[in-house]
Amino acid sequence: MALVSGYHHLTLSTDGAQEDFDFYTKTLGLHSVKRTVLFDGVIPVYHLYYGSPDGDASTIITTFPFRKPGVYGRRGTNQSRTIMQSIPPGAADFWVDRLNARGLAVEKTARFGATRVVFAHPCGIPHELVESDGDPRQPIVNEAQGIGPAQGIKGIYGGLVACFDRTAMDDFMTVALPLTKEADSDEGTVYRVPDADGVIQRVEVIEDRASPQGTWTLAGGTIHHLALNTGDEENQLKLRAHIEGLGFTDISEQKDRNYFKSCYVRSPGGALFELAWTTPQGWARDEAPGEIGKTLVFPPWFKDREDELRAGLEAAEFA
Numbered sequence: 001m002a003l004v005s006g007y008h009h010l011t012l013s014t015d016g017a018q019e020d021f022d023f024y025t026k027t028l029g030l031h032s033v034k035r036t037v038l039f040d041g042v043i044p045v046y047h048l049y050y051g052s053p054d055g056d057a058s059t060i061i062t063t064f065p066f067r068k069p070g071v072y073g074r075r076g077t078n079q080s081r082t083i084m085q086s087i088p089p090g091a092a093d094f095w096v097d098r099l100n101a102r103g104l105a106v107e108k109t110a111r112f113g114a115t116r117v118v119f120a121h122p123c124g125i126p127h128e129l130v131e132s133d134g135d136p137r138q139p140i141v142n143e144a145q146g147i148g149p150a151q152g153i154k155g156i157y158g159g160l161v162a163c164f165d166r167t168a169m170d171d172f173m174t175v176a177l178p179l180t181k182e183a184d185s186d187e188g189t190v191y192r193v194p195d196a197d198g199v200i201q202r203v204e205v206i207e208d209r210a211s212p213q214g215t216w217t218l219a220g221g222t223i224h225h226l227a228l229n230t231g232d233e234e235n236q237l238k239l240r241a242h243i244e245g246l247g248f249t250d251i252s253e254q255k256d257r258n259y260f261k262s263c264y265v266r267s268p269g270g271a272l273f274e275l276a277w278t279t280p281q282g283w284a285r286d287e288a289p290g291e292i293g294k295t296l297v298f299p300p301w302f303k304d305r306e307d308e309l310r311a312g313l314e315a316a317e318f319a
Contacts, residue, residue, distance in 0.1 A: 003239040004177060006195040007156040008229035008260070008276040009049075009060035010083055013073065013220050015123035017046050017065035017316040023122055024050040024061060027102055028085075028153060029142035032293030033060060034283055035318060037309050038218075039257065039299060043069050044312030052140050052155070055283045055292055057229050058199065059140065059155035061085075066220035068314040073219025075124070077208040078270025080223040082126040082160035084116075084204075085153045086135045092117050094151045095129050112183055112190055112204070123221045130157045134200035158193070158202040159226040162214075163269030166207045172267050176243045177228070179203060193228065205269065216270065225264065227274035236263060236275050258299045259283055 014020045024030045034049035045066060051059035061083065066072065075081065087095065092108055095117045099106045107118040117129040132154070139152030163169055166189055173179050179191035188206035195201055203226065215222050230236040236254070240263045244251050251265040259282055263275045279285070283292040298306050 003235040004194050004228045006058045006201050006229050008057050008227040011062045011225050012223045013064045013218050015220050016067040017314045019122045020063050020065050029145045029147035035296045044309045071219050073215030073222040076214030077162045077211040079214030080159050080271045081162040084128045084130050084157040086132040086157040087129045089131045089133050091151045160204045161271040162206050162208040166205045169205050169269040176246050225272040225274045227276045230275050230277045232277050236277050
């Protein structure tokens, strides 16, 4: 049952909007894909999207900077812990030197046989750049930031989930989603995300019985969810029914995210997963193709709140 094809995006809650934008667009060389606001609740908070110039699915990282409302969470167990992005083989040393030059603490290491550059977002969320020889996607080039095709991030490699008992995650990962188990060792468990284009993308699960329970709400300094791509609405609703029918009933109804449609499900290990598909208009719904991510835009249902939301947002220069 191939109802998933790769990742759609990864979403985290961060701290300052300016440091967030600079980190992803200047340090990592991603492109601004969309600047809008948090659609849930009433607090004025940016929702920032970064990725390839055209906003291709499986390249997108999205963030909610929570510095102005001052809402912060706790990183811990039973929670997604690490954002992982793919880089070309041999690019790790470039990134170690680049990140060190920008004052970030960096470690070059290996896990599950893959070379990794380990560092953190300014708000503290762990990130890894993983050398992948199984990724046919073109690197995201950003010549203005000194990042060429031999070094550029290719897109999402995966997410790492920390949980109290990783055996409790196994049925959810292999039967509910369903992903393919690739490895199970003292390093953790690796699940391959199906992808029609042959891109290797993964979810890694480790056991952590020592850390406190991590925050599940939208709160600065934490990862909120990992979003898988169902491709279209039919696959999304089939997969939703399949998951719910297995008894995983902590799953939402479909939500309209303007550029894509989403359902959310809480896994037994605590990590929140999203099932998402991009609508036909996608990012060009409110900005012209080739000009996405250039302006602050609002969904139609916030038309009467635009002035209020603008006034409540944190000051930042997105350039």
